[in-house]
Amino acid sequence: MYKPRAWIINIGNELLIGRIINTNASWIARELTLRGVDVKRIVVVGDDIAEIVGVLRDAIGNADIVVTTGGLGPTDDDKTMEAVAVAVNRPLTLNPDAYRMVREFYESQGYSLTHERLKMALLPAGAKALPNPVGAAPGAYLVEKGTHIFVLPGVPREMEAMFKYVLEKLKPLLPQLCVVEKGILITGMPESSLAPLLKKASRECLDCYVKSHPKGHELEKPVVEVKVLASAEECSKAEAKAEKVLEKLRSLLEGANVKVEEIAH
Amino acid sequence: MYKPRAWIINIGNELLIGRIINTNASWIARELTLRGVDVKRIVVVGDDIAEIVGVLRDAIGNADIVVTTGGLGPTDDDKTMEAVAVAVNRPLTLNPDAYRMVREFYESQGYSLTHERLKMALLPAGAKALPNPVGAAPGAYLVEKGTHIFVLPGVPREMEAMFKYVLEKLKPLLPQLCVVEKGILITGMPESSLAPLLKKASRECLDCYVKSHPKGHELEKPVVEVKVLASAEECSKAEAKAEKVLEKLRSLLEGANVKVEEIAH
Numbered sequence: 001m002y003k004p005r006a007w008i009i010n011i012g013n014e015l016l017i018g019r020i021i022n023t024n025a026s027w028i029a030r031e032l033t034l035r036g037v038d039v040k041r042i043v044v045v046g047d048d049i050a051e052i053v054g055v056l057r058d059a060i061g062n063a064d065i066v067v068t069t070g071g072l073g074p075t076d077d078d079k080t081m082e083a084v085a086v087a088v089n090r091p092l093t094l095n096p097d098a099y100r101m102v103r104e105f106y107e108s109q110g111y112s113l114t115h116e117r118l119k120m121a122l123l124p125a126g127a128k129a130l131p132n133p134v135g136a137a138p139g140a141y142l143v144e145k146g147t148h149i150f151v152l153p154g155v156p157r158e159m160e161a162m163f164k165y166v167l168e169k170l171k172p173l174l175p176q177l178c179v180v181e182k183g184i185l186i187t188g189m190p191e192s193s194l195a196p197l198l199k200k201a202s203r204e205c206l207d208c209y210v211k212s213h214p215k216g217h218e219l220e221k222p223v224v225e226v227k228v229l230a231s232a233e234e235c236s237k238a239e240a241k242a243e244k245v246l247e248k249l250r251s252l253l254e255g256a257n258v259k260v261e262e263i264a265h
Numbered sequence: 266m267y268k269p270r271a272w273i274i275n276i277g278n279e280l281l282i283g284r285i286i287n288t289n290a291s292w293i294a295r296e297l298t299l300r301g302v303d304v305k306r307i308v309v310v311g312d313d314i315a316e317i318v319g320v321l322r323d324a325i326g327n328a329d330i331v332v333t334t335g336g337l338g339p340t341d342d343d344k345t346m347e348a349v350a351v352a353v354n355r356p357l358t359l360n361p362d363a364y365r366m367v368r369e370f371y372e373s374q375g376y377s378l379t380h381e382r383l384k385m386a387l388l389p390a391g392a393k394a395l396p397n398p399v400g401a402a403p404g405a406y407l408v409e410k411g412t413h414i415f416v417l418p419g420v421p422r423e424m425e426a427m428f429k430y431v432l433e434k435l436k437p438l439l440p441q442l443c444v445v446e447k448g449i450l451i452t453g454m455p456e457s458s459l460a461p462l463l464k465k466a467s468r469e470c471l472d473c474y475v476k477s478h479p480k481g482h483e484l485e486k487p488v489v490e491v492k493v494l495a496s497a498e499e500c501s502k503a504e505a506k507a508e509k510v511l512e513k514l515r516s517l518l519e520g521a522n523v524k525v526e527e528i529a530h
Contacts, residue, residue: 014476016304017494018295019446022287025309030283039281040316044290044307051305074457075477076464106457109484116460136457136483155479181284192339192371192401195381199341211279212340214420218401219374229282 001207001231003038004064004173009055011070011080012154013046024069024159031163035170036177036231037065047071052083060087060147064173067166070154072137074116081140084151085124088144092122098129098138105136127151130165134158141169148173178235182242183227183263184249185215189256190222198226201249205230205241225263266472266496268303269329269438274320276335276345277419278311289334289424296428300435301442301496302330312336317348325352325412329438332431335419337402339381346405349416350389353409357387363394363403370401392416395430399423406434413438443500447507448492448528449514450480454521455487463491466514470495470506490528 008028014020025042032039040063045051052071059066071080085092098121106117120137123129130139130150135158140151150166152159167174186194191214202210209229216223226249230242250260273293279285290307297304305328310316317336324331336345350357364386371382385402388394395404395415400423405416415431417424432439451459456479467475474494481488491514495507515525 013474014478014492015291016294016307017298017474018291018293018304019492021291022307026280026283026286028283029281033282039283040311041320042281042287042307042309046305055306073460073477073479075460076467077476106484111455111484114457114461116457120457134482135479136455190376190401192379192381192385195338195340196379202341209278209282211342212338213279214338214400217399219371219376227279227284 001177002175003036003177004175005040005062006032006037006065006067007040007059007063008042009052009059009066009068010042010044010154011047011052011068013077015044016046024154024156027156027160028067028069028163031167032065033229034179035167036175036179047077047079049079049083049086052080053087056084056087060144060149063147065170066147066149067152068150069152069159072120072139072151072153074119074136080151081122081124084140084142084149088124088142090125093125094118094121095123095127095129098123101129101131101138102136130162132158132162134161139165141165176233177231178233178238179229179231180235180238180242181227181229182239182246183225184246185261185263186224186226186253186258187261188222188258189224189253190218191224192218194224197249197252200252201245204244204248207231208241208245210245227263266442267440268301268442269440270305270327271297271302271330271332272305272324272328273307274317274324274331274333275307275309275419276312276317276333277309278342280309281311289419289421292421292425293332293334293428296432297330298494299444300432301440301444312342312344314344314348314351317345318352321349321352325409325414328412330435331412331414332417333415334417334424337385337404337416337418339384339401345416346387346389349405349407349414353389353407355390358390359383359386360388360392360394363388366394366396366403367401395427397423397427399426404430406430441498442496443498443503444494444496445500445503445507446492446494447504447511448490449511450526450528451489451491451518451523452526453487453523454489454518455483456489457483459489462514462517465517466510469509469513472496473506473510475510
């Protein structure tokens with residue numbers, strides 16, 4: 001079953017100094033995963049051109065889809081567009097669409113176009129500008145060596161509002177897959193005792209992703225969440241694949257002194 | 266001013282499918298940053314040996330300190346120790362200290378040592394076992410080509426409880442630096458208008474890290490947080506460096522119709 005591979009690159013010193021929790025990464029990862037994309041890597045780098053270029057080039061060589069966040073603002077340390085241009089060996093140019101977006105954004109409120117504001121209309125040559133419905137900085141979309149690159153802002157509200165354009169552009173690439181996640185919560189058995197049962201149950205669906213997450217203390221208060229992520233062309237089939245693993249696990253747990261609960265989604 | 270460089274590597278499919286927000290990364294990043302470490306990169310990879318080995322080797326070539334989280338549990342998809350062993354070309358061996366820790370953990374509660382439990386006592390040859398005061402799986406500490414590698418569990422409560430051992434081992438490596446962060450909140454000026462003033466103010470401290478974070482809407486409700494991270498051998502000097510940048514910024518903002526507030530820490 002073909003799944004496009006994605007890398008998520010989050011750019012910003014504020015992430016590296018731990019001032020901000022990277023909620024953008026998990027939000028994007030979830031959106032892509034549930035649409036049949038295989039997120040292979042998430043990388044956080046600072047606002048440093050060499051660092052950004054290095055990871056972008058790695059990503060272009062390894063992923064079908066790259067989504068970056070951050071570094072699109074008007075300040076000097078917002079360097080992402082410049083780094084993208086370097087990474088794909090293209091000049092940074094004034095993009096006519098991005099220029100119109102930035103100009104309209106500011107002029108409609110009576111602000112003139114300064115050097116700092118114009119900076120946000122500079123995109124790598126050949127990139128398409130992505131509108132920002134809730135902020136100033138447009139995003140960018142470009143294809144390099146077959147890799148689809150989306151450059152989005154770091155402010156979560158703006159990034160999320162622009163993600164519809166990502167999905168629009170990706171539509172022809174996305175597999176016709178329904179991805180579902182089902183889980184159970186098992187109370188009363190240490191994860192280490194559950195492990196061999198889980199291994200057996202996992203064999204019921206070789207292309208499912210089965211994982212246990214300890215929630216309590218291994219021995220004193222063992223609570224383990226088991227999640228199964230399954231995909232198929234039809235949702236009912238994906239459901240059935242996940243259910244098969246959980247059913248097997250339930251049957252293996254029969255007789256053990258444990259409580260098994262469904263996890264609601 | 267010498268600052269050791271660190272990479273944080275978070276391992277787990279659950280992070281790549283967006284089921285979990287990576288709070289471990291920001292927690293560790295904060296701890297290291299405030300002790301004078303320069304966190305250069307955060308990478309999230311799945312429970313896949315080739316992926317983990319790839320990023321570990323990158324890290325060993327680029328960082329003085331590597332902290333990994335996740336993949337130490339008893340289940341089959343917990344592959345981190347094996348990957349670390351491969352990355353440093355050492356065999357995975359039963360570590361006597363780790364064996365004692367795991368055995369004591371289970372036997373004290375009347376549990377026997379199964380294959381899955383013994384797995385948690387397998388460490389790369391030459392690694393030191395790090396005790397886990399709140400869980401089953403020990404961590405590991407090893408030095409490879411001058412890079413200090415710490416392998417910690419992914420459960421935040423366990424990882425945080427074990428971080429004291431990381432700091433203990435790192436002590437000789439940490440610079441005698443006091444790192445402080447100071448910030449102001451500016452209401453009433455778009456980030457794009459603030460940008461040139463910020464650039465000027467930043468020149469007051471070339472080794473400070475100065476960053477603006479838009480909090481509201483660029484034009485309709487402009488609120489920008491400016492943070493300055495400064496370090497020096499003495500805290501008072503670090504404070505003074507940060508304050509110099511903010512003072513300059515305040516003076517440049519004089520006369521503008523803005524509200525400037527201190528940010529408490």
